[in-house]
Amino acid sequence: MAEEYCRASHARADALEVSIPSAARTLPALLEARVSDAPDAVMLQMDGASLTTTGLREQASRLAGLLVEAGVAPGDRVAMISANRLDFVPLLSAISWVGAVAVPINTASRGDQLHHIFQNSMAKLLIIEAALLPNLATVDRSDLALETIYVLDAEGADLPDGAQPMPEPGEPIDAVAVKPADPIAILYTSGTTGVSKGVICPHEQFFWWAITTGRQLGIRPGDVLHTTLPLFHTNAINCFFQALVFGGSQSLSERFSVSKFFEALKASGSDVTYLLGAMVPMLLSRPEGPEERDHSTRVALAPGVPAQFHDEFVRRTGILLLDAFGSTESNNVIQTEADILRPGMIGRITKGFDARVVDEFDNEVPDGTSGELLLRADKPNAFAHGYFGMPDKTVETWQNLWLHTGDRVVRDGEGYYRFVDRIKETIRRRGENISSYEVEQGVLSHPSVSTAAVFPVASELAEDEVMVAIVLKEGATLDPEALIRHCEDRLPYYSIPRFVDIRTELPRTENGKIQKFKLREEGVTDTTWDREAAGVTLRR
Template identity: 30%
Template sequence: MNIGSLLTQTARKFPEKLAIECEGRSYSYRRFNEEVNKLAHGLLQRGVNKGDKLALMMKNSDHFVFSFFAAAKIGAVVVPINFRLTASEVQYILAQSDAALVICDKEFEKLIEDAILGTDVRFVVTVGEPETEWYYSYNGILSENKTEPDIELSEQDDLEILYTSGTTGSPKGALFDHDRIFKVGISVVINMGIGQHERILHLAPLFHSAQLNLFLISGVALGATHIIHRDFHPVKALQAIQEHKITHLFAVPSMYNFLLQVPNVADYDLSSIKRCGYGAAPMAPELVKRSIKLFKTDQFYNLCGLTEGGPGGILLDPEGHKLHLGKGGKPIFLTEARVVNEKGMDVRPGEVGEFILRSPMVMKEYYKKPEETKSTLKNGWLYTGDLAMLDEEGYITLVDRKKDMIITGGENVYSVEVEGALFEHPDVLDAAVIGLPDEVWGEVVCAVIVPREGAVIDEKELRSFCRQRLAGYKIPRRMFIEEQLPRNASGKILKYQLREKMNLVGDL
């Protein structure tokens, strides 16, 4: 089963069903499939071959979806790129992935012009009329041929190179074939009970593995309807849920936080929502509770995985939320998970170790990075670099990244626990906990806080609040007030940036 054929089959089963609605443009599954085939033939006519790397520098759109499935049908390998990156960062990815072609939104045309210098990119396609002389227009390369491309594909052919978030350095490209991504779709359908009658709202970026692999591809395979937003805007998201009777929502924690800040949020009819998923970054229990109240459903799923897993990992289902809110969950379908010490031995319940995974959805390798692959994939297990604890019932809780754990006075402090306590305070809108160097303690626990609108943080009162919830050594000794926290497109806080900035602030 290859991913392109999933669309072909769905178009045959549900030809007139609404497949995509994006910025006023609507497509039945029949037309969706035809648009994909027209692009696929256009790419073939211009010399794009099976195995060529096709980079997408695009925001969420119908054209992104068409480009992805067209590449899948002709055996090209899709390289989705974070559209927030700079030209030099994009250049690194284009060169490292051996990209031969770029399809970009018009607003990124100049950036791509700079980024392709010194790479193997043969040509660029712009959605819209290109201003660069030798670029092709998207509509200009479409073929009149709407038939299925005659390309022989197998499940083992490569499909995607997904670049990691790059929160600590240059991103690495996780390589996946069709079979791995097909199983990612199967796992989320089984674990979350997604069906063909879903109306899925796509808010998170499609270049990210969660929105792309978990919900777009699985939804297309089932015949669901996809409402696609180019950018996230909380009011427009609420309007879309009400207007389109959205049944399935996935969002990163910061998006839920923004939805809750809409002044008249209670006026929207959100009753169509059957389930909500969150992931890509830790979500404080207090924020989960407020979101459950907002959507008036307890059908919440914590999807705790990573790009290298497909994404795959562990999941906390609605029943788990009732008794184990704040925990990561248990392994998803087709997945094994363990918590091990430095010798690779399982730790006892309550002890902290490294979270490792094994499943047929785990990446093949880091593209052209054998040493990094060797250090991450060991004896069939994916070593995630995340620290976790296992309880007596088998629930796994991620407590920190290895590099983000704080050691103060010889005691280990896990930022997720401290952040959870801070989020319970009514004046805290957003928070991140980091360690900063200290001559006495080695490191001290520091909190970077974004107050709610109109609130003033009283540090003494906030420390007293934390003291009721945390051991004394875990309470932030220093606090910094910021207007917002730096995040990547996946919603993950860039803690290395915070450490650099707060170190400078502390030196003043």
């Protein structure tokens, strides 16, 4: 059954790849084609409201007219600070309609980081939600290129100097002739070192995101693709392009909610959904209930789910979990499919891409040996074009004509890849390199633990000590020493955490990613349990 499902999925994706020529792999061209095929089909839906393909094109063309009236020209950058909302995609489409470049900004950005994004992108126009104006208040705008600020939902808001309510859309205009290699967006990613880098994403990159992900998920015409992930990140924009290319519709939630997730799946009529690794144990931490099966969702793209949660999630929800590896700079390059499921493995290399696992000198290492993952695409514009205004960082990441991911992986003899760690997140303790990811898996295998984040803290000697911050499942209790004894059977002695901090929640980004840098900055606190101070001796 799984093989038949995958064959049909591959056939649909291959047919689209052949039938859509490169010149038509832009947002305006894909939208025009979708309107031609199904003018009255629902394209977007959120909170009971919807927009058809024709309605989206109408809004995009009229908002584009407004942008032209505001002086936006091809190549200009237009910044957006907004949570998920029904008019986000029309705004994104309008920006591409005039040949400009969207700069969707993380709604958590403020201060120096937000100033850097404005300064680096040289955005002339900002469209911002009134509720997020306090973010803008943290930025000194005196040295920025910003000329115009439009505020969404401005009624009753205290607008800062230079801001005005979002004007009514202008007269509809024809789309500018954009090329598949032209940038559609600059997406800022926060690295482990240095300032955020603006990834230059061409239109055709998102076409390939749609093809590779749609093939993996088995997306069919008419499918509803529901996402709770933010539209300022690659994943949710990719979801929109999957709907556009495969003839589905995108359903949005404003944000991820553990208590309302399955309710949203049911209300939207979702066939496909999208999760991040941390979200699955969060959902499983709730008491099991009938709402977990009361929906029509058949599959979820869920990169990074710890292996021990796969079977339980599928049993409780009936939703197939498929892993994958991709980044803002690359594409859906490694993936599992229904017929090659191996929980804990991110999958095999995707059609159209190549991968190598290398040592610090870019020499390929044998299967079974960990090393950095390098990637390359067979097709033009399937990857990003570098970092905006940062040629040195572009050369560094794409050295030797391979994209250096900064991720440590292991490839086995059958071509399956296993994620080990971010290279810069490896913990060095007394001569041993420790993978924070692998320690997290050992901690998460304890039945009382819902979420875990492992990170280094300063040692009294040299190098690092291992610390873990955990959130327990609802109603659970756990003695830190019991957690350490649990880990002794699952981890090398040198990687077992010395420090344990039990919390009610962990700091997260708007996208649900744990902010380890905040945990590292806090370090050992008064609430932290210290294994050595408690006199607990490890077996060796």
